[in-house]
Amino acid sequence: MGKIVSMQVLSPEQESLIRETAPGYEIIQGKAREIDPGTIRQAEILLGWSTRYEETALDPESPLRWIQTRSAGVDTLPLEQLEEKNIMLTNASGVHAIPITEMIFGFLLSHTRYMQASTKLQQQRTWKKPGYNSLQELQGKTILIAGVGEIGTETARIAKAFGLKVTGVRRSGRDVPHVDQMYTMDGLLDAVADADIVVNILPLTDETLHIFDEKVFAAFKRGMFFVNVGRGQTVKTSALIQALENGQIAFSGLDVFEEEPLPADHALWTMDNVLITPHVAGDTIRYDERVFDIFLENLKAYTAGRELPRNLVDYRVKY
Structure with missing residues (x-):
């Protein structure tokens, strides 16, 4: 059974939608700083990203296949290493x-x-x-x-x-x-x-x-x-x-x-x-909701074996 690890706390309705879309997956969720690194090492799909787990996520034995970030910019992620491991990366473009x-x-x-x-x-x-x-x-x-x-x-x-x-x-x-x-x-x-x-x-x-x-x-x-x-x-x-x-x-x-x-x-x-203003232009009460909508649309394609339709990062241009 694959694991989906969400660094975004999900509502019961959102968790239910993930289960319907990916019934063969175990869902683990919690705030980024609270998730055990061993859990990240087992994830096939990550919703969210934290630099504190970078080494863990890039472990040679990690089954990680796809990261959905909660940010539009991806310049702080280890893009070269992710590309080398053939890990797909989608961002939150459009949320803001x-x-x-x-x-x-x-x-x-x-x-x-x-x-x-x-x-x-x-x-x-x-x-x-x-x-x-x-x-x-x-x-x-x-x-x-x-x-x-x-x-x-x-x-x-x-x-x-x-x-x-x-x-x-x-x-x-x-x-x-x-x-x-x-x-x-x-x-x-x-x-x-x-x-x-x-x-x-x-x-x-x-x-x-x-x-x-x-x-x-x-x-x-x-x-x-x-x-x-x-x-x-x-x-x-x-x-x-x-x-x-x-x-x-x-x-x-x-x-x-x-x-x-x-x-x-x-x-x-x-x-x-x-x-x-202190880097708040993209913040909104609807942020989590909009990130989840992108993730769910991509998850439907991922489980069906199709190309991810929303915000797939091109590693050549870094966005």
């Missing part, structure tokens, strides 16, 4: 589309509609209007989405509701709904030059490490907005700070950073034109 999209527009509206400044004034019990002609609107601006996967596609859909022109950058250059113009990664400099807002949702790969550097920030329109909800390491922080200080970037909403937690003495904390 709604909460991250809402966070993106929360960042933007907090600046254009004076909400970030008003929050600080509220703490001081100060009534201070900025002047009617200093408040901006999103309508009519051009938003560039760097990394148009499921999150970027949802962001593009909502952007249209705000009356934004939408451009995108993606590795394939393939068109998606609601994006008016798509660029390949080679066109990033041209793309940012035409944008009023740049939203970074790129995954971390060898190609995207520090892709937002001095050269790219210098190509930005002066006074534009920059939001990062992708990976902290895709942005060269020193270059970002310089662009914020010299006015190339008027406002930045940042949820991810090269170093996390962001050190208390970091320069970004003191910048009035920066809004910081």
Whole structure:
């Protein structure tokens, strides 16, 4: 009998659905830090991943065949070793589309509609209007989405509701709904030059490490907005700070950073034109539910001997 080990606590209904889908399997569940390493060594299927079990999961005698992660990014997993062992890897891409999209527009509206400044004034019990002609609107601006996967596609859909022109950058250059113009990664400099807002949702790969550097920030329109909800390491922080200080970037909403937690003495904390959140953009009360939906769809295919249909990671491109 094969074993399915879930590092996500399952509801009775979810456990029942797994039993119906994979009747020949034993189900073991619990929080990641509580599961015995010996149990991980016996797993054929893992729902969830923890670096604490990396050596155990990669044991030469392990029957592990498939890992369904609870994260969209897989850059922290031992991808080369997993590929060598022919272990299939599926991620949680799509789980974050709604909460991250809402966070993106929360960042933007907090600046254009004076909400970030008003929050600080509220703490001081100060009534201070900025002047009617200093408040901006999103309508009519051009938003560039760097990394148009499921999150970027949802962001593009909502952007249209705000009356934004939408451009995108993606590795394939393939068109998606609601994006008016798509660029390949080679066109990033041209793309940012035409944008009023740049939203970074790129995954971390060898190609995207520090892709937002001095050269790219210098190509930005002066006074534009920059939001990062992708990976902290895709942005060269020193270059970002310089662009914020010299006015190339008027406002930045940042949820991810090269170093996390962001050190208390970091320069970004003191910048009035920066809004910081502690890597929570993808969090939602519906997270576990959505991860399970992906897992169950894949499990149905796995038990039927078919290719996994949702979010199968391509080890060549690392996502």
